[in-house]
Amino acid sequence: MIGVEAIPIRSKLHTEALVARQPIYESTQRTFGYELLFRDSNANTASIGDPDQATAQVIVNSFLEIGFDRIVGSALAFINVTDQFILSGNCESLPKGRIVFEILEDTIPTPALLEALQKLTAAGYRFALDDYVFQPQLSSLIPFCDFVKVDIRQIEREELKRQMRNVRAGTQVLLAEKVETYEEFEFCKEAGFHLFQGYFFCRPRIISVATVPMNRIAICRLLAKLQQPNISMHDVETIVGEDLSLSYRLLRYINSASIALSKTIQSINHAVRLVGTEQIRLLASLIMLASLDEKPRELMTTGLIRAKMCELLAAHAGVRLTEPFFTVGLFSTLDGFLDCPMTKALELLPLADDVCDALLTHGGDSGSVLESVLSYERADWDEMGHSGISASEMRNAYLRSVDWADSLVRSFDSQSSPSA
Secondary structure, eight states, X not given: OXXXXXXXXXXXXXXXXXXXXXXXEETTSOEEEEEEEEEEESSSSOXXXXXXXXXXXXXXHHHHHTOHHXXXXXXXXXXXXXXXXXXXXXXXXXXXXXXXXXXXXXXXXXXXXXXXXXXXXXXXXXXXXXXXXXXXXXXXGGGGOSEEEEEXXXXXXXXXXHHHHHHTTSSSEEEEEOOOSHHHHHHHHHHTOSEEEXXXXXXXXXXXXXXXXXXXXXXXXXXXXXXXXXXXXXHHHHHHHTOHHHHHHHHHHHTSGGGOOSSOOOSHHHHHHHHOHHHHHHHHHHHHHHOOTTSOHHHHHHHHHHHHHHHHHXXXXXXXXXXXXXXXXXXXXXXXXXXXXXXXXXXXXXXXXXXXXXXXXXXXHHHHHHHHHHHHHTTXXXXXXXXXXXXXHHHHHHHHHHHHHHHHHHHHHHHHSTTO
């Protein structure tokens, strides 16, 4: 395990603004926005002395230091705020067109708060009611909210369907929270929700062993071979040359202006020799993740972010061979990609035992780093605090990985479009 002695933790007097993002989807599984998950933390813990001060400080620090475009792109940012944050006028310090402020479920709708919400909504600011389970005491807040987020884990399904019949007539956009499976996603769509949030896109929709898409398996097998550290250039040429669609897409990408090669590529062997195995591995990873069919695009981005973050943290800890860490992060979404349990997915691929152990049990160094990455992704600072990795290093690795993955996906999309 990579421990405290490998990665020094900063002084507890130093305050870190931790930021992670969780996607919010439309019914088509396109990304609508991101909820920003954050804490004002001194030592990777969830302990906050003054929540109002911490919320304001983290929001201001995060956006001044990181920037909206870097963390959410052109999407909306959803941010939890307290009633005191609203009453203090802090909302007006942030761009109204980019943010939805989430009102917490324990908020008391006082006359002063309702007056403040009326002024802010009239000025164009948008609000969401968070973790709503149809509490009568919160009904006076709903007219000021463009979004109502319903925690589907806090209410029985029959009661949820009954309550949804009463709220669907309103003008609010209804968002289902904590959607963890594809079946729950389908249920929420049928119930009348417009937006969806949760980890359902990373979880498999179990079809059957016989109907696991074979083209996906073939691509994964090819990529698994490409991850072997001792693979030769001849092996790479042979592997890539055996798959027509892969060869075509690699050649098309490498021939693009973005690669900036001075020579025109005439064959896949020529391409492999000029570009090198590392670039081929990366492109094969993209092509694997790009063949998602009905899967949300965010699954591709998530796999790349995890892969790069695992690699960066391993390098920071002094690990010389970081490829297995990248592989573990990349394949951590494999069950969702193949629509089958992780155990079954790993049976289909020639992956090393330590990689399989890392993915199944988070064993070994790479599994330990993956566990820390997943904890950060979920904003589970308590679990992350046990990893021995400092708050600043986790945050920096996350932001670098988001930049890298988003840039890579945009580049790949531009080269794979029909007009490219």
